[in-house]
Amino acid sequence: MTITFLGTGTSQGVPVIACECEVCISTDKRDKRLRTSLLIESDxxxxxxxxxxxxxxxxxxAKVMHLDAIVFTHEHKDHVAGMDDIRAFNYKQQSAVDVYADMRVQTALRREFPYIFDDKGYPGIPQIELHTIGLEPFDIGSIHFIPLQVMHYKLPVLGFRIKDLVYITDAKTVDESERQKIRGCKTLIVNALQKEKHISHFTLEEAIEFAHDIGAEATYFTHISHRMGKHADIDPELPAGIHLAYDGLKLEI
Known part of the structure; x- marks a missing residue:
């Protein structure tokens, strides 16, 4: 199984509009961060x-030529806003794309994309097959997902364990019961927004503490703000086995 970091930036992306900080004007491609998303390719x-x-x-x-499914972690705009563009895959594949979301996210999708769900049958709209998920494991083909619940301030967000990979975005707190499901993974991907305190995201220090508690062989930080600093400055300072992810990074799992 191959995973690709499609985006590793926070809700505004990096560079931020109209910002001239050293990160936003950096010429290092690792400092160009689209909104957070992950591609998983199995057999x-x-x-x-x-x-x-x-x-x-x-x-x-990423030259993605086929898409079977989208899995949603939560309903914030920086995680759902692009769903309309699955239309191209509908046309090429001549089939609907499976969408996996909990009931709260489904409510948001119906609010954001009402034309997809109405009964008018307008031609050319995205074709989806909606699947309800919660905290019970589910399969997409050979890919087995174990949902994890983390808290994004007061909002529950889903993370996922897939074999020895754990993917968590938009977390501020993770209960011990959920940490038990995570421990033993070999690769951990988790959000690390910035160095300064934040109400709804792990800071760099908090993400490092979480990584040490989990004890994965390799940890990659994602959902990164321009306030974190430049990749070339921050990544070498991180503890052994911990790295900043960047757009386009591929891992074999």
Whole structure:
């Protein structure tokens, strides 16, 4: 199974509009961060976790030619806004794309994309097959997902364990019961927004503490703000086995 970081930025992306900080004007491609999303490719399925505002460009940049499913972590705009662009896959594949979301996210999708769900049958709209998920494991082909619940301030967000990989975005707290499901993984991907305190995201220090508690062989930080600093400055300072992810990074799991 191969995973690709389609985006590793926070809700505004990096560079931020109209910002001239050293990160936003950096010429290092690792400092160019689209909104957070992950591509998973197995022998039989191609799945994306979250389709944010940059989804169209992410599909083009990664040369994704087939898409079986989108899995949503939560309903914030930077994670759902690009779902309309699955239309291209509908046309090429002549089939609906499976969408996996909990009931709260489904309510948001119906609010954001009402034309997809009405009964008018307008031609050319996205064709989806909606699947309800919660905290019970589910399969997409050979890919086995174990949902994890983390808290994004007061909002429950889903993370996922897939074999020895754990993917968590938009977390501020993770209960011990959920940490028990995570421990033993070999690869941990988790959000690390910035160095300064934040109400709804792990800071760099908190993400490092979480990584040490989990004890994965390799940890990659994602959902990174321009306030974190430049990749070339921050990554070498991290403890052994911990790295900043960047757009386009591929891992074999």
């Amino acid at each position: 039989d399925k191609t799945v994306v976790i979250d389709s944010g505002p940059d989804f169209r460009y992410q599909m083009l940049r």
